[in-house]
Amino acid sequence: MEQVIFYGFAAILLFAATMVITVSNPVKAALFLVLAFFTSAAIWLMLHAEFLAISLVLVYVGAVLVLFLFVVMMLDIDLAPLKEGFTRYLPLGILVAALIVVEMITVLNAPQFDVLPAAAEDGSNTRVLGRLLYTVYVYPFEIASVILTVAIVAAITLTLREHQRKLQDVGKQVAVRREDRVRLVNLREPKQDKGEETS
């Protein structure tokens, strides 16, 4: 029974992944990507990796793909030229993909990569992960939070342009004097004062 469900999900995953790169409408492609992520989350759930499954749905489907959709909808990209060489490059692409599959099978069959039994003791790996993250790995965890702080500082530093903001300073407007705005110019010798009559 479990195998049937697995193959069902795997088939949907492959179908969705193929649709992502073949469908012509980018919005549809993004939606198929949602389906692909969701299906792989389901496969992870079947492997008792519920934390990974939940974070995949929350982070990728919830945040990253919504961002993708926004970008795709806001930018008007003409996709026809991108698709032009599809059939021409297809044989080469298939060849490369096949090579990668063969290589991965060879490497992953090495005895060093034998799968160890899962570490979750009471069936909930979220709890195990959480306990590890806040005890054994608390130092790397804190560093990661510092990196996120730096990321936002850097992003703001590189994009904020203060000079372009035009704000009214009411105090200055009220306190303005006549001399600041008007300059009296002697018009008897216009040649010398050319270009700076009033300012």
Add this chain to the structure above:
Amino acid sequence: MFQVPNMLFVLPEMVMLAMACVILLLVAFTGTRQIHWVIGLSQFTLFITALIVVWNMGEGGLTFSGTYIKDNLSDVLKVFVCVINMLVLLYSSRYLKARGLRQGEFYVLAVFSTLGMLIMVSAYHLLTLYLGLELMSLCLYAMVAMQRDSAVATEAAMKYFILGSIASGMLLYGMSIIYGITGSLGINDIALAVAGSVGDDSILSFGIVFLVIGIGFKYGAVPFHMWLPDVYHGAPTAMTLFIAAAPKVAAFAMLIRLLAEGLLDLQHYWQDMLIMLALLSMIIGNIVAIAQSNLKRMLAYSTISHVGFLLMGVLSGTDEGFAASMFYTLIYALMTLGAFGMILLLSRQGFEAENIDDFKGLSDSHPWFALLMLILMFSMAGIPPLAGFYAKLLVIKAAIDVDLLLVALVAVVTSVIGAFYYLRVIKVMYFDKPLVTHRLDAGRPMQIALSVNVLMILLLGLFPGALMQLCSFVFV
């Protein structure tokens, strides 16, 4: 079972993080109006951190479940990182003001970047090492990009960011392979797993290749050096100074932790790779530097050749070699500080003293600073009795001790070739007519600090014993 970590060990990092947040808030609320407070607070942070490390020296060990190490190497390097960055901030404050760059953020990023370096220096776990490296690098990328209106600086930042990310990816890939094979991320456990493994360990060399490529990228060793001249040249000089000095010290710690402490038993794999990197770096760096007319670019190629020398000590695989490499790294940092400090000293608003021709006739107008530049160039060329000579001597000796005569020979020949371009700067200063008028508007503190910085090189050349002892004491 989980043990409560020893917080005393991480006190320097904690203080620095807390102070970095205080500086960040100060900048966020006052902008550049209270910039002298920001500068003072940053300097104070670096100083107090160095002081805590010195005060805390001695007792060491692992904590935070083996992700953090406090030993002599980490203590000594931390003090040097803090002191180097104090000098960097001192040299660059006037330059930043004259260029109208976002000064506040520079200091925030500088302190965060120093925190990253400290984390790297005392990382004993691949995860911590990688996170420290990323923390440091992210700050550096942002610093280079800070001069947004300059196309050259933006291009430099783009190159630095993309190639740095590729390097991080390589490093991470190598780490993941090492993890996959040894089953652990702690440096200690990796060393044990490697020592205990029987039979074919060639699959580990696959991981080492990626580690070495990542390290080579970060150091700028040939053939992974392409980013270095463009970034040094394109970045505002203050940022170049920051990238060139302390990160190399932190990278040295990374190199030692990964190859010398984690994978020493696999030296037969990484020694040959480092030999290739060292030879190519020394040859290409020294020869291409001859053709440069821009001083920053010339110093970039000179850095590449120094990286070659530095790797020469590490690849010998002996404690003397590591100590020689550490001596070289520290002397290199001092010399780089001095050389870029001179460029910053002579630069002023609207003028960048970055061409070699800008130094023409410096001895007529400012004999003292011309003399300092002479000491720097002689030291970089490796002429006795300056510190640069002893640094080169030690790494060459380390290579000869393990019978790598060819490497030592190439090192000697290339350093003779390299003397040409250093001597040209001296010739230009003393024998040519000035093209531009040299005007110093730098403050007293910077002039004094720069003088002390350069005189230290002379002093360490005359009496290298103390620093050498410190370096070999670390690797006992």
